[in-house]
Amino acid sequence: MPFSFIEIEENKNRVIALILTFLVLFYFLTAYFLLIVIENYFASSQLRPGEAEFFFPPFTHVLSVLIIAALAALFHWTQSTSNLIPRMSMAVGALPIDKKDTYHQYFKNIVDEVSVALGGRPIEAMVIPSGSMNAFSLQDFNRRAVIGITEGLLSRLNRAQIEAVVAHEAGHIAAADSLSATVICSLSEIYEEIFTKLRAGLSKTRGRGVVILLLVFILLGIMNLLSKLLRYFISRQREYRADAIAVRLTRNPLSLAEALKLISKHWRGSGAQGARMESIFILNPKFNELDERENTLSDIFSTHPPVSRRIKILLDMAHLDEKTLEENLKNFRRASPVAKIQFKPDAVVKAESETQSKRWLIYSEQKWLGPFLLDELTQMRGIKPEQWVRREGQEATICAFQDWDLRNLFKKGAEKTGKDEKNSCPNCKTPLQALNYEGTPILKCSYCEGIFAEQGKISRIFIRKDATFSENTKRLAEILINTKDKFRVKYKDSKSVWILKCPNCMRKMRRQFFIYSYPVEIDRCIHCQGIWFDKQELEILQYIFENKEQFFSGKYF
Amino acid sequence: MQFSLILLAFIIVLGGWFFSIYNALIRLKVRINNAWAQIDVQLKRRHDLIPNLVETVKGYMQYEKDTLERVIKARSQAVDASGLKDKAQAENFLTQTLRSLFAVVERYPDLKANQNVLKLQEELTSTENKIAFARQYYNDEVQRFNTKIQVVPSNLVANACGFTKKEFFEIEDKTEKETPKVKL
Numbered sequence: 025m026p027f028s029f030i031e032i033e034e035n036k037n038r039v040i041a042l043i044l045t046f047l048v049l050f051y052f053l054t055a056y057f058l059l060i061v062i063e064n065y066f067a068s069s070q071l072r073p074g075e076a077e078f079f080f081p082p083f084t085h086v087l088s089v090l091i092i093a094a095l096a097a098l099f100h101w102t103q104s105t106s107n108l109i110p111r112m113s114m115a116v117g118a119l120p121i122d123k124k125d126t127y128h129q130y131f132k133n134i135v136d137e138v139s140v141a142l143g144g145r146p147i148e149a150m151v152i153p154s155g156s157m158n159a160f161s162l163q164d165f166n167r168r169a170v171i172g173i174t175e176g177l178l179s180r181l182n183r184a185q186i187e188a189v190v191a192h193e194a195g196h197i198a199a200a201d202s203l204s205a206t207v208i209c210s211l212s213e214i215y216e217e218i219f220t221k222l223r224a225g226l227s228k229t230r231g232r233g234v235v236i237l238l239l240v241f242i243l244l245g246i247m248n249l250l251s252k253l254l255r256y257f258i259s260r261q262r263e264y265r266a267d268a269i270a271v272r273l274t275r276n277p278l279s280l281a282e283a284l285k286l287i288s289k290h291w292r293g294s295g296a297q298g299a300r301m302e303s304i305f306i307l308n309p310k311f312n313e314l315d316e317r318e319n320t321l322s323d324i325f326s327t328h329p330p331v332s333r334r335i336k337i338l339l340d341m342a343h344l345d346e347k348t349l350e351e352n353l354k355n356f357r358r359a360s361p362v363a364k365i366q367f368k369p370d371a372v373v374k375a376e377s378e379t380q381s382k383r384w385l386i387y388s389e390q391k392w393l394g395p396f397l398l399d400e401l402t403q404m405r406g407i408k409p410e411q412w413v414r415r416e417g418q419e420a421t422i423c424a425f426q427d428w429d430l431r432n433l434f435k436k437g438a439e440k441t442g443k444d445e446k447n448s449c450p451n452c453k454t455p456l457q458a459l460n461y462e463g464t465p466i467l468k469c470s471y472c473e474g475i476f477a478e479q480g481k482i483s484r485i486f487i488r489k490d491a492t493f494s495e496n497t498k499r500l501a502e503i504l505i506n507t508k509d510k511f512r513v514k515y516k517d518s519k520s521v522w523i524l525k526c527p528n529c530m531r532k533m534r535r536q537f538f539i540y541s542y543p544v545e546i547d548r549c550i551h552c553q554g555i556w557f558d559k560q561e562l563e564i565l566q567y568i569f570e571n572k573e574q575f576f577s578g579k580y581f
Numbered sequence: 582m583q584f585s586l587i588l589l590a591f592i593i594v595l596g597g598w599f600f601s602i603y604n605a606l607i608r609l610k611v612r613i614n615n616a617w618a619q620i621d622v623q624l625k626r627r628h629d630l631i632p633n634l635v636e637t638v639k640g641y642m643q644y645e646k647d648t649l650e651r652v653i654k655a656r657s658q659a660v661d662a663s664g665l666k667d668k669a670q671a672e673n674f675l676t677q678t679l680r681s682l683f684a685v686v687e688r689y690p691d692l693k694a695n696q697n698v699l700k701l702q703e704e705l706t707s708t709e710n711k712i713a714f715a716r717q718y719y720n721d722e723v724q725r726f727n728t729k730i731q732v733v734p735s736n737l738v739a740n741a742c743g744f745t746k747k748e749f750f751e752i753e754d755k756t757e758k759e760t761p762k763v764k765l
Contacts, residue, residue: 129703130703133707134707136707137710137714140619140623140711141714141717142718143612143616144619144718275717
């Protein structure tokens with residue numbers, strides 16, 4: 025199955041021609057049908073009763089309808105193919121990768137590898153911030169191509185499996201059926217957009233509702249019909265072909281079989297944003313009976329072939345049977361791309377600068393904090409000259425200004441203390457340290473151990489499962505869930521609290537529960553949606569979320 | 582008159598056929614060159630990454646000087662290598678030494694917890710995969726080209742215009758030569 029760019033170009037032209045013709049025909053037939061109904065209606069009103077006669081519209085009318093239909097089709101086409109990739113990626117809820125995120129970088133590497141295997145064709149990487157497991161590809165007429173996967177997939181499959189999934193999507197791109205799928209989804213998606221806009225407009229303009237309502241009904245009908253008909257264009261054979269190309273690229277049928285098995289067992293994102301564009305995903309987000317059957321009916325209507333059949337073909341290539349695959353997957357553990365960090369202050373940072381390893385403990389609020397390195401102390405502007413400090417490994421307690429090494433700290437930083445600055449801790453006013461937690465970039469105060477996470481980072485932290493939790497965190501989480509009914513009452517009575525300033529946009533944050541069923545108090549910035557967690561709050565939340573089956577399975581609920 | 586017309590038509594058709602095959606061969610050749618450039622880019626990237634890795638790892642590995650030196654030596658050999666065969670051999674050796682280095686890294690828990698080392702390791706793994714994929718693509722293209730210049734009728738054009746067979750970028754990696762094992 026040789027595929028070259030020339031063949032892809034030819035394919036592209038065929039796709040355009042086919043879909044455009046279909047669109048014109050579709051609009052023409054719809055308009056023609058309406059024309060017949062309307063003309064017959066007027067004709068029958070002029071007839072005397074009993075003289076029923078069927079009336080065909082004259083040729084000039086048909087011609088004008090055809091021209092109007094062609095114009096409508098052209099308009100529809102240009103509207104839905106302009107800005108194709110940004111619009112479609114927004115519709116599925118995919119975001120460009122975050123370069124600072126370890127997982128995203130790792131995914132980008134994999135996409136780059138596959139693009140090399142395709143002969144150096146550039147492919148962009150995108151991620152859907154969702155816990156479901158699925159992957160998709162998009163392509164437009166300007167040879168721009170995107171492969172996206174969900175966070176859930178990224179955090180649950182190993183490298184070889186993700187590579188296989190990406191290669192499958194690259195197969196769609198190479199065969200250009202990703203292009204037709206993208207265009208077709210966009211064609212039916214544009215109605216959705218018009219519809220939502222119309223609905224927003226409708227709520228503003230009361231009064232002339234009937235006309236608009238009628239328009240909405242007509243639009244809805246056309247939309248439904250069109251999206252059903254467009255599905256004929258998407259053959260389920262293309263999934264087999266993409267699987268074949270994936271194996272050709274990676275020479276690893278087993279990993280693709282494993283990936284398909286794992287995806288088919290998990291939540292694939294039904295009900296989530298973008299799930300209705302089923303044909304661009306590797307497996308149908310909705311579990312569909314029709315997909316799993318093999319007959320002419322499902323060959324026509326279904327967008328995806330049966331998973332079991334796909335897995336079987338792949339396993340035949342790998343000379344393996346289904347049972348051993350399941351055995352293998354039972355004790356499947358993946359190697360994490362993120363270093364194992366215990367949540368205690370950055371073991372990593374310390375290990376790196378072991379050479380200058382003088383460390384101090386600081387006495388604050390009745391307890392010893394630390395030990396900290398000199399660099400870390402320089403960053404913590406909250407430290408005062410009269411504060412008690414102790415060198416690590418020594419018993420003698422002295423004031424900070426008495427220590428020779430620490431003295432310089434106060435000389436230089438004297439004018440900088442206690443200011444509200446961007447990216448400084450809302451509690452201690454010290455600069456926050458940029459860290460990666462679970463591969464996600466966050467800001468952490470090394471003094472009070474509070475954490476600031478920007479919008480969108482929390483879902484990543486929740487989905488990934490690399491962190492280990494201390495006994496203390498587990499205990500606190502259990503107590504919290506056991507007593508959460510009390511919190512609820514308290515929350516209702518209290519007024520909203522606005523104390524801390526958002527490290528990102530410097531406006532006040534609102535104190536609230538994360539959500540009602542996870543009653544951890546956090547401060548949320550209502551402008552940038554960033555969240556400030558005090559010490560341990562993030563771990564507690566994360567622990568509850570990652571063990572929610574245990575917490576909410578009758579025992580606590 | 583009639584005969585000369587037929588002859589003219591024959592010559593035109595023949596010429597068209599000849600040039601179409603010639604162009605196809607040239608297109609394949611350009612693609613091979615492009616594929617080779619791809620490999621080169623990735624090899625260079627690997628050469629650039631190795632000093633960083635050695636620098637990061639050095640501090641931890643007081644007792645593994647040998648391994649590190651071997652990696653550095655293998656790298657400089659690979660950088661200096663010219664010609665397809667030499668290059669393949671030198672890169673092979675570099676891959677092996679890198680593997681032994683990563684095996685050593687596994688033994689140091691401090692290193693495994695270091696995000697920088699992990700990142701470099703990921704970069705190198707990725708680059709190595711890219712090299713493998715670029716090689717695969719190159720060899721596929723070479724295979725297409727070599728087949729094309731040997732089969733009838735395009736071999737006539739190829740012989741006439743002096744196209745010669747291209748070399749594969751082969752690798753003598755033990756794990757790759759073995760038949761894939763069935764995991765049971």
